Amino acid sequence: MNALDFFDLRGQLSSDEQLVQDSVARLVDTRVLPIIRECFEQHRFPRELVPELAALGLLGASLEGYGCAGLNSASSGLICQELERGDSALRSFVSVQSSLVMYPIWAYGSEAQKQQYLPRLARGELIGCFGLTEPHGGSDPANMKTRARKSGGDWLISGSKMWITNGAIADMCVAWADSDEGVRGFIIDKGTRGFSSSEIENKFSLRASNTGALFFDEVRVPESQRLPGAAGLKGPLSCLTQARYGIAWGVIGAAQACLAQMLEYTATRELFGRPLAQNQAIQIRLAEMARGITTSQMLALQLARLKDKGEMKPVQVSMAKWHNCRTALDIARDCRDMLGGAGISAEFGPIRHMLNLESVITYEGTETIHQLAVGRELTGRSAF
Numbered sequence: 001m002n003a004l005d006f007f008d009l010r011g012q013l014s015s016d017e018q019l020v021q022d023s024v025a026r027l028v029d030t031r032v033l034p035i036i037r038e039c040f041e042q043h044r045f046p047r048e049l050v051p052e053l054a055a056l057g058l059l060g061a062s063l064e065g066y067g068c069a070g071l072n073s074a075s076s077g078l079i080c081q082e083l084e085r086g087d088s089a090l091r092s093f094v095s096v097q098s099s100l101v102m103y104p105i106w107a108y109g110s111e112a113q114k115q116q117y118l119p120r121l122a123r124g125e126l127i128g129c130f131g132l133t134e135p136h137g138g139s140d141p142a143n144m145k146t147r148a149r150k151s152g153g154d155w156l157i158s159g160s161k162m163w164i165t166n167g168a169i170a171d172m173c174v175a176w177a178d179s180d181e182g183v184r185g186f187i188i189d190k191g192t193r194g195f196s197s198s199e200i201e202n203k204f205s206l207r208a209s210n211t212g213a214l215f216f217d218e219v220r221v222p223e224s225q226r227l228p229g230a231a232g233l234k235g236p237l238s239c240l241t242q243a244r245y246g247i248a249w250g251v252i253g254a255a256q257a258c259l260a261q262m263l264e265y266t267a268t269r270e271l272f273g274r275p276l277a278q279n280q281a282i283q284i285r286l287a288e289m290a291r292g293i294t295t296s297q298m299l300a301l302q303l304a305r306l307k308d309k310g311e312m313k314p315v316q317v318s319m320a321k322w323h324n325c326r327t328a329l330d331i332a333r334d335c336r337d338m339l340g341g342a343g344i345s346a347e348f349g350p351i352r353h354m355l356n357l358e359s360v361i362t363y364e365g366t367e368t369i370h371q372l373a374v375g376r377e378l379t380g381r382s383a384f
């Protein structure tokens, strides 16, 4: 029996889905795991891996056309799961590029915008970022202060965005701004006058990811750079649904990496004359981890099947993102503890995953936001 797949969910996958999982797993084993500790320690995004992610078709993998792979939902979820088994930073990069930059252009962009940006984003020639969160409070994007004003045939955008994945390395951003007509989305290229970014340094989490702040000082953007199909907050929120879906899958990989290391460690470490794994208290904790991973896997796979049928609801994604992040974070923390003193060493994965997951449970809607979304669905009353 596979401890990391207790109910043989892999047996439910098609051979194509298994193939996708195996090819990403190979990339993670051979190219990510050997360098990720150093990247985390050095606070460095491994940009050299971008062409390899692109070559495997992992950027915009679920989109049709424009050089994208057009994979089904389970496949795109498995990509996230395997990448996050390596590190949440890699999954984060792919989530942002695919769900938050390519998806809005694909879903809401003009044909010219799709032609101009999507193939290059898919090939990793362009790196994108997504600017929604602002410094005064990300949970409530309806209170957006970044403004877009009409000026002749152009738009003038002023404001700032905070905590933006890829922010300081991106070649372009999909930025959201409020206007007299409501929230609108814009594609803004690096180098546009008045648009600048800076890196957020000294993070204790997602150290192998680039996180930045974006600044817009009367940035002049032609109408042709506005996403014509996006009107209102529904535009950015619908992108979040795509990214949250990927996170629900991704964090399973982080939890699996932690459990795999603990099974090995507890089998070989001897205390009180027996392997750690021979203690009831340890076995119960390992069993709890396997239970958590299993329930997360089942939620993710069912979500994938609903998504493919066009039946997935945002509130279901909320529950899966909340459940799977909480489960993975609890597992990583418990693994850290079971390693004793060694648990605080970068030599072992759990503390790195644990620190990463502190971001993952916060971004794309905090745990509380998703609990309140589920609460609203149950009661019919909004507590926001």
Ligand code: TGC
Residues within 6 Å of the ligand: 091, 092, 093, 095, 096, 130, 132, 133, 138, 139, 140, 141, 142, 165, 232, 233, 234, 235, 237, 238, 239, 240, 241, 243, 314, 363, 364, 365, 366, 369, 373, 384
């Ligand atoms: P409300 O103002 O009532 O709704 C506006 C419209 O949007 C629709 N909608 C959604 N559509 C698709 N998917 C969703 N998840 C949607 N949520 C809402 C809604 O139906 C409405 O449509 P319409 O036609 O009636 O106008 O907004 P709400 O009350 O539903 O939302 C409130 C709340 C708190 C849930 C929302 O503001 C929220 O989700 N806040 C959290 C913000 C957040 O998650 N930010 C994430 C920023 S991006 C990020 O973190 C990237 S990290 C990525 C990485 O590195 O991996």
Ligand code: FAD
Residues within 6 Å of the ligand: 096, 129, 130, 131, 132, 133, 134, 135, 136, 137, 138, 139, 140, 162, 163, 164, 165, 166, 206, 211, 359, 362, 363, 364, 365, 366, 367, 368, 369, 383, 384
């Ligand atoms: P706040 O909204 O200020 O929340 C603070 C606390 O208040 C939280 O605990 C929250 O749960 C709680 N809270 C809020 N409302 C309520 C309520 N009604 N009732 C009870 N409690 C409540 N954003 C982007 O736009 N693009 C990105 O690429 C991106 N990448 C990120 C990468 C990293 C590493 C991180 C850490 C964040 C990233 N974010 C990004 C931002 C992220 O989405 C926000 O941090 C998140 O939405 C929370 O917003 P906030 O940090 O402003 O916290």
